[in-house]
Amino acid sequence: MLSKKEAQHLPSTVIEEFKNSVAFKIIIEDHIQEARNHIYDEEVKALEADCMEEGFIRGFMKSVHTVHHKAGAEIEGLTPSQASSDPSSDSGGEGIESEL
Numbered sequence: 001m002l003s004k005k006e007a008q009h010l011p012s013t014v015i016e017e018f019k020n021s022v023a024f025k026i027i028i029e030d031h032i033q034e035a036r037n038h039i040y041d042e043e044v045k046a047l048e049a050d051c052m053e054e055g056f057i058r059g060f061m062k063s064v065h066t067v068h069h070k071a072g073a074e075i076e077g078l079t080p081s082q083a084s085s086d087p088s089s090d091s092g093g094e095g096i097e098s099e100l
Contacts, residue, residue: 018024
C-alpha cells in the first residue's frame, strides 16, 4: 500500500515518465508536423498566390507600357498618365497598383 505522501507524488511521477517516453515525443513531433503543414498549406500557399497575381499584374502593365512606347499606339482604357509613366522606375509596383 502507498503512503499518502507517495500517492500525492505519483501523478507527477507518471507525468514525468510519460514526458520522457517515446510515445510523448512522437505525439509532440506529430503536432509540430501538423503545425508546419498548416502553415505551409494556409499561409505560404496564400502568399504564393498573392505574389503570382502581383507579378502577373506588374508584368502585364510593363508589357502594356512597352507596346505603347514602341508602337506609339493608343491603348483603349489606358490613361495619359499611365501611358507616359516609365514602368522601370516603378518602386515595388506601387504605381501599378494605384493605376489599377
